[in-house]
Amino acid sequence: MYKCNEDRMKDKINTFSRFGATGNGGITRYSLSEEALQARAEFEKRMEKTGAIIEIDDVGNIYATLEGTDKNAKRIVMGSHADSVKNGGNYDGILGVISAMEVLETIAEQKIPHKHPITAMIWTNEEGSLYPPAMMCSGIVCNDYLPEDIKHNFEYDKMMNSVSIEDRTTTFGEALEKSGYKGNKSYRLSRENALCMFETHIEQGPILEEAGNEIGVVDCVLGMFNQRIKFYGQTVHAGTFPMNKRKDAFFAAAQAILYLHEEIDKLGIKDLVYTTGEVVCHPCVHTCVPDYFDFSFEARHEDAKELEKVLAVVKSCADKEWAGCRCETVPAWNRDTVYWDKKLVGYVEESAKELGVKYQYIHSGAGHDAQFVSYMIPTTMIFVQSKNGLSHCEEEYSDPKHCTDGATVMLNSVLKADVSE
Ligand SMILES: [Zn+2]
Known part of the structure; x- marks a missing residue:
């Protein structure tokens, strides 16, 4: 099986931890803030080195795509968010982005053959810390597929008018324009251009650690x-x-x-x-x-x-x-409880087994972008053990080996999806 590189993972974790560092071991990195733009630039720089093509949609979601052998095939997507809560940690969200980057870097470095285009992405404004609500941009992109009672909370115009909780005047739409990340709507993730999505994330709870398991095969969001x-x-x-x-x-x-x-x-x-x-x-x-x-x-x-x-x-x-x-x-x-795609969950479990890491099935108690995406295309998540179950705080920590194993599990799950159709 193909494996990701721990030194490269550590380097990314350390680098991204600097963007918005509080000085107390954590970060404050609101979406579209100066610090968030630094993280985005770093993502683009590293992804371009792999040969990936960068695309940005109309709500600032960034897609870095490595072409496969079949140019007409739908892409396999991996992504999470790069923004944080106030005084948050160095893993929530960004670990999923770093893992997706690591998968592309590994594929490029080891010249791993694949048919489908493979995309690493950043979802804009998942935390909604400055511009509520949380999961804003996956809510916009997947809006046509969301259940009626959730849908209206994520209408495009409404979201563009979401006002900063700090100065009560700047809107999300204005911040997006100013950031230079208002791209093209045609680049949005869709049923037409994407086969499936994987999101790697820290567990944010103590279950894996207490059970002595490093990887969680997530089956649903509660x-x-x-x-x-x-x-x-x-x-x-x-x-x-x-x-x-x-x-x-x-x-x-x-x-x-x-x-x-x-x-x-x-x-x-x-x-x-x-x-x-x-x-x-x-x-x-x-x-x-x-x-x-x-x-x-x-x-x-x-x-x-x-x-x-x-x-x-x-x-x-x-x-x-x-x-x-x-x-x-x-x-x-x-x-309602959102169940992940059974086939993808199976790929994650097989990959964890093949890697020989200790894993278990687990539910997600928290909401993630993957949850909205799952209404549109097959989706699943991979959890990495959180130290002491802590998250949304500066003490947040995951072992670099566990983080790398999480990326390896995602890489091999992606490759299984690649040969499935
Ligand atoms: Zn998160």
């Missing part, structure tokens, strides 16, 4: 729902109003969160994860009892029936009064 739980009380003065007469919306929410944890844990659903990650408090002043509080509640699981049970508990909050406050539950959004 389904999820996201609700807002709202509490309506009465603002009064914090110093003058007796405790027993208050309608404190914050206190109500605190009780409800405890209730949710207790009742949902009682369901005993294996592998369920649920989170309150976002809150709104009004007026959010230390001298005022809050009259309004709301929190997000999202839950993820493969089985829609299990999620239904959790949703029933969440909705039951609205049937009760909490610390004298009225409660309301409002759906924010949800998605």
Whole structure:
């Protein structure tokens, strides 16, 4: 079997870690920022050296393609994102880009024969850190194929008008124009020009490490729902109003969160994860009892029936009064479990087996560009072990050997796809 080069992988990991380095071991590299443009230039420079042709579509996605023996064959694509969250790490997203680059470099260096064109790509603005939402540009490119309830969130015009959360004035469209990366719509990934896509990514969880496995053969992205739980009380003065007469919306929410944890844990659903990650408090002043509080509640699981049970508990909050406050539950959004293409998943497993690395099947709890792409063309993912399961933080780390093995697994999966049709 063909193998990728660990020294070359290390060199790329180190080089890309400099673009947007925070000085604390991580990076802040918002999409289309100065730092992101440095990463893009580095990608193009290295890919041109392999003989790849660079194309850029109208939302800044970059495609570097090595021609195959059949010029009319559809391309096999590998890609991920090069942007990060604020104070993020050196692996989330960029490892998938680096791995795709490594595959092209290995093919070029070892002159590996292939029939289909093979493409390494960068998806623009996956994190949506500066210009929400996340997975913006795969959402635009795959829009025609997305389910109705997701689709409208990613309409082209709407996305171009997405406003920077930092200065509240610059739009994504303006930043794209200014970056010089507004290319041609005809270069977009499509059913017509692409056979399938692979995305390598760090696991972002502790499962592989705890099991002693370095590679995850990913079979799906978990389904999820996201609700807002709202509490309506009465603002009064914090110093003058007796405790027993208050309608404190914050206190109500605190009780409800405890209730949710207790009742949902009682369901005993294996592998369920649920989170309150976002809150709104009004007026959010230390001298005022809050009259309004709301929190997000999202839950993820493969089985829609299990999620239904959790949703029933969440909705039951609205049937009760909490610390004298009225409660309301409002759906924010949800998605069904997205399964990867079985044939491609099989190639990944075969490749991991042939390489002799320890691997296991695993679900993806997080969303990735691959998820939107899978509505359009056959798609799958490869996970690389994350140290201590940490991600979206500066401590994010994956062993260079594991990273290289991940790239090798992708290379051989691509080559299996190449001879399949
Ligand atoms: Zn990512």
